[in-house]
Amino acid sequence: MSASEDIDDSAAPLIEHLAELRTRLIRAVLAFLVGMIICFSFGSMLLDFLLVPIEQTMRNLGNPNPVMQYTAPQEYFFTLIRISMVGGLGLSFPVIATQLWRFVAPGLYKNEKNAFLPFLIASPVLFLVGAAFAHYIVVPLAMQFFLGFSDAASVLSALVAEGDARKSGIDIVFQGKVNESLDITLKMIVAFGLCFQLPVLLTLMGKAGLVTAEGLGNVRKYAVIGILLLAALVTPPDVVTQLILFVVVYGLYEISIFLVSRVDAKREAKLRADGYYDDVEETPEDTEEK
Numbered sequence: 001m002s003a004s005e006d007i008d009d010s011a012a013p014l015i016e017h018l019a020e021l022r023t024r025l026i027r028a029v030l031a032f033l034v035g036m037i038i039c040f041s042f043g044s045m046l047l048d049f050l051l052v053p054i055e056q057t058m059r060n061l062g063n064p065n066p067v068m069q070y071t072a073p074q075e076y077f078f079t080l081i082r083i084s085m086v087g088g089l090g091l092s093f094p095v096i097a098t099q100l101w102r103f104v105a106p107g108l109y110k111n112e113k114n115a116f117l118p119f120l121i122a123s124p125v126l127f128l129v130g131a132a133f134a135h136y137i138v139v140p141l142a143m144q145f146f147l148g149f150s151d152a153a154s155v156l157s158a159l160v161a162e163g164d165a166r167k168s169g170i171d172i173v174f175q176g177k178v179n180e181s182l183d184i185t186l187k188m189i190v191a192f193g194l195c196f197q198l199p200v201l202l203t204l205m206g207k208a209g210l211v212t213a214e215g216l217g218n219v220r221k222y223a224v225i226g227i228l229l230l231a232a233l234v235t236p237p238d239v240v241t242q243l244i245l246f247v248v249v250y251g252l253y254e255i256s257i258f259l260v261s262r263v264d265a266k267r268e269a270k271l272r273a274d275g276y277y278d279d280v281e282e283t284p285e286d287t288e289e290k
Contacts, residue, residue: 024099031095036088043080046087047178050185053135054176057143070178079179086186093124116204123200130196133248134188142184142241188241191234195245198252199259206260213261216253223253 039046051068058066070076097120104116205211216223231245 024103028096028099031092035091036084039087040084046083053139054143068176068178119200126196127193130192131189134192139188195249199256202256203259206263213257216257
């Protein structure tokens with residue numbers, strides 16, 4: 001099959017491509033707005049869901065009725081807007097990805113389509129896995145770490161009050177703000193969701209010939225330093241959360257090396273089959289004939 005038959009017909013003038021791009025962008029934006037409106041309608045439920053880790057932590061530390069507060073009239077409204085934007089983006093991602101695919105696909109060869117489409121599907125799945133990992137494992141650990149200090153201080157002040165007839169000491173209690181507590185949760189969800197895209201990104205780069213498994217292995221020590229810096233920047237300043245992020249991202253890096261090595265092996269096998277490699281050892285009979 002010739003290249004002209006293998007690639008889709010995309011000889012439309014530039015103006016038609018720009019018009020199509022505008023149409024795709026409009027549809028993507030409309031899908032995002034619709035998703036945002038839907039999420040805003042259930043904003044309070046989504047907020048309750050995102051605050052579950054801190055709620056459970058406060059209950060475990062002896063607070064039977066956890067309470068969150070906001071200190072500005074507009075704070076709760078804009079908190080719901082932020083949740084709606086993140087949720088709307090996630091809800092509309094299938095539509096956005098479809099519009100992106102329909103715009104890019106006509107200019108790709110069939111083998112390129114077959115290579116790119118699985119990654120387009122794997123990307124949101126891995127993001128959801130990373131977000132769930134952050135919400136159900138990392139955020140509760142971070143909340144336990146931070147709120148544990150105030151709980152220890154409260155116990156210490158209670159012991160001082162019991163041993164001192166003057167009832168000296170101040171009870172230290174947590175009165176969290178909604179937006180500040182939500183910041184930690186959303187930051188962790190987005191950070192882990194993006195970090196779980198590492199295998200997709202590096203494997204795509206491997207298919208494009210930009211990286212190799214050997215090259216990724218050679219820069220492993222620099223990758224470790226970069227991952228440590230990433231963990232220090234995107235996570236709260238506690239060792240437990242940073243260690244979890246480091247272990248997860250480094251594990252994804254090693255998985256990426258394995259996936260890229262398979263891509264390299266398939267590429268090399270194809271090149272050998274096409275005759276680009278001439279590394280067959282000559283036999284003594286071949287040498288005599290020469």
